[in-house]
Amino acid sequence: MTRIVEPEAGPRSKRAAILTAAVDCFGEAGYEATKWSTVAERVGIGQTALYHYFESKTHCLLTIMRLELERSHDRFVEATKDVEDPVEALRTAVRAAYDVSPHEVLQMRILQNHMDLLSGTRRSKREEAERVAARQLVQVVERDWTNLLVKGMSQGSFPLRDAQLLGSSVLGLIVSVWRWYRPSGPTPLSEISELIEGACVRMVAS
Template identity: 40%
Template sequence: MLAAATRRFGESGYDATKLADIARDVGIGTTALYHYFESKDHCLFTLITVAMKETHGRFGETIARDLPTRLALEELIKGSFLVPADHVLRSRIVVSEQGRLANAAHGKREEEARLEARDWVRTTEADWQTLLAGAMGEGVIERQDPRLLARAVLGVLSSVWHWYRPGGMVELGELSEFFTTRTLRFIGVAP
């Protein structure tokens, strides 16, 4: 169901998608879909949670490799773009619809899903903030506000998903190289 929701939200847009569209795509009635999701927002929040958990997992795997900080930064930035095609749509949805996490939901399950998704977004920010603060402590980058820098880095990295389309004018590998070089420079990592 989340794969069908990802396709619909990513291709048609969240606002233009109805739960009935998703139900039809998976071959069930709309009423049956309500067994899984209280609302379209509940479905969206679940999708954001799954995406952010995977992002956190990839982050943790890179950190667990115990790389030198500069190399860890480089690997994490590159890895932001080296994702499967279905993650491209999901990333676009997360970036485009993340603002919905700011407003309380109506139903109990929907609100629980919203809070969980919001917590995973905050966890991702905290991951980057901790890494960047450590890089500052090691002298890899100059001291500055790690929270603000983490948000700036995430903003730069996520901006791609607004306009990138698979098979378009540039491939993910090329984007990865382009943004890695410039993001490292932006945060102050020496070449």
């Protein structure tokens, strides 16, 4: 996996602020409903200044998606690296997936709502670079979960099954939450995490 090298953030760079504002806007109002000029207003810059960092609103969206996939992969690796027991590793991975900030919730909502964007080639070289990197990361994340299950099956902790199919099913269950979960809703994320953790263990171990 080749990661995109992030541009150096000098003291006057607005890139991080633009990404933060875009996540807030895209996650709250929706990508299609958000005007590019609204992001500029939140940052306190003119709209033309946005193009110094992102050549289009889509370029910014793809960057957000790629960064979220990197974060998810890194969180999985960090959470499970020292856990030897496969069942506990599965539980730990699920809990880590929901150990997130409100801003990260928005990032994951954006990612899940626009996964279809990764399927088609982009004409812009910069957009295409972000799309390809994001697609590669999707494969890495799927492989993370598949390998966790393969390890459990090889040790006899999980019944022998199609690990790739089962891994995709587990991951699909986990990420489906971000399409409907709202921090202001009646169900706390900790309760959702506990519910999904139990469901994943039953799905894999029974």
